[in-house]
Amino acid sequence: MSVGDVVGLVAVGVAAGVASGLLGVGGGVLFVPGLVTFLGMSQVEAEATSLLAVAFVAVVGAWRQHGYGNVRLRDGLLVGALSPVGVLVGTELANALPDRALAMSFAGIQLFFAWRLARRALKPPAAAAPSAPKRPAD
């Protein structure tokens, strides 16, 4: 990992965190392209690595949210505990798909997020006024 790579990753990380804290867009949607761009990872490698970072940030975020009373711990843990079948299916599919196909699917997900964010950017101020924060914001 060169100095340039580290600087790039740090910048992407900060940007992803800001997006997460301010907009509730998850970090992964920015982590993955950041890892591909600066470390030349394959799509599945970038996704795998992103998941570790996502888990780490989510643990810290959930801890804070729990302190504010925004977490139903039992339900949250149950959803997580009941996910293994889905996780395995998703992971195996990600590894079975050709890199290109996985990358194109991911690009599709990015466009979906971009569309939702664009709607938010274009919403008239009066409608956007309510204070309720967005996931997983504080």
Next chain:
Amino acid sequence: MNARLARLAVIGTAGGAFSGLFGIGGGTVIVPLLIVWLGYGERLATGTSLCAIAVIGALAAAAHALHGNVDVAAAAVIGVPALVGVVAGVALQQRLSERAVAGIFSVLLVLSAIKLAFF
């Protein structure tokens, strides 16, 4: 298994599949389902989803690690600054225009998608 538990299982399975397949948290799937199926308010759904993602992300990372694809050092280099970013993003909530930031990130995501698709 009662109906409520079954719903949580479906949410977890869907979130887990999304997460394992795309390398992202899965909140996009989990939050709306908590709201619509379990009557959660938005803030509680968001916080509870984050808790679920912590578990799902760890499980998905472990599953991917079995394929040898997780780079722990890279995850740290990108993940630790993200924590700083989250704190900054929340702190700047009053100063930054949410709509402007949303617009900027929307463009960034489109550019990233184009790069992924064509380059």
